[in-house]
Amino acid sequence: MPFRGEIRRGPGALPETVEHAGEELAEAYARGKGLLGGDPRLRPHPGPPMPPEPAPWIRVGESSPEQVARFQEFLRAGPAEFEIGSRDGRLILDRARRLPERRFVACEVRYKYVRRVFERAAEAGLANLWVSDSDARLLVREVIPEQSLDVVHVLMPDPWWKPKHAVRRIVVAPFLCDLARRMRPGGVLRIETDVAGYPEFIDAEVAATGWFEPHDPSLVDLFREDLPTRRQQWCIEHGVPIFRRYYRRRPRPVSEEERDAATR
Numbered sequence: 001m002p003f004r005g006e007i008r009r010g011p012g013a014l015p016e017t018v019e020h021a022g023e024e025l026a027e028a029y030a031r032g033k034g035l036l037g038g039d040p041r042l043r044p045h046p047g048p049p050m051p052p053e054p055a056p057w058i059r060v061g062e063s064s065p066e067q068v069a070r071f072q073e074f075l076r077a078g079p080a081e082f083e084i085g086s087r088d089g090r091l092i093l094d095r096a097r098r099l100p101e102r103r104f105v106a107c108e109v110r111y112k113y114v115r116r117v118f119e120r121a122a123e124a125g126l127a128n129l130w131v132s133d134s135d136a137r138l139l140v141r142e143v144i145p146e147q148s149l150d151v152v153h154v155l156m157p158d159p160w161w162k163p164k165h166a167v168r169r170i171v172v173a174p175f176l177c178d179l180a181r182r183m184r185p186g187g188v189l190r191i192e193t194d195v196a197g198y199p200e201f202i203d204a205e206v207a208a209t210g211w212f213e214p215h216d217p218s219l220v221d222l223f224r225e226d227l228p229t230r231r232q233q234w235c236i237e238h239g240v241p242i243f244r245r246y247y248r249r250r251p252r253p254v255s256e257e258e259r260d261a262a263t264r
């Protein structure tokens, strides 16, 4: 999967073109390299305790097939939203409260945050929120059904500039293709960052998939009432600008030639 553009900034900014890094990354991604916490199916011991099933917590490699089926049923009944890197869950818990007719999944690799979000959702009596402490890339590939997601939130993702960390990136075309297949046509991919130079990289990665329309700033209207995430709150307090990107999922992917022909 070719990558375009250059990474322009960041501590230890990558010297090579994105295209070069892209081929290596695509291959590493296909092999499951760079999963945070490693591949759970290869771990000798189970992860930290989850509440007993059928509590709304899903973990790749440990949840039972019945629990996986419950989770998939929950999503298919949609409309469904998925947040990657939900941390303390302030945004998704608030959306789940305000939008009870929608279904939400908060995915975050750090267990202590997931536990907290789970407890807060239970205290608030929210029946429309599931949590996961699996790496989002694994959850998407292994468990999330095709065409089940209406909105995907990726807020303030770590750009992982250092070459040795590049395999951890979420905003790369191979994963975005996997994600697109799990989204419904017309679904919205929302990516926000405070890292200057990163939005151009994000645009290039998203475009390389062929699955998404170009960034449409008017889609911000869908999220106007959202609380800022913790990182966004910090940016607001310190006057750091936030760059926002919104892409609609096409009914099918279009090739580069089709895109060029459309703009001629």
Ligand SMILES: C[S@@+](CC[C@H](N)C(=O)[O-])C[C@H]1O[C@@H](n2cnc3c(N)ncnc32)[C@H](O)[C@@H]1O
Binding pocket: 036, 084, 085, 086, 087, 107, 108, 109, 110, 134, 135, 136, 137, 155, 156, 157, 158, 170, 229, 230, 231, 232
């Ligand atoms: C820079 S923080 C942003 C957190 C939050 N969205 C905010 O804006 O405050 C990125 C978060 O994504 C989580 N994360 C990174 N890669 C992930 C992955 N592959 N799957 C799930 N969570 C991931 C990290 O643990 C971290 O909490």
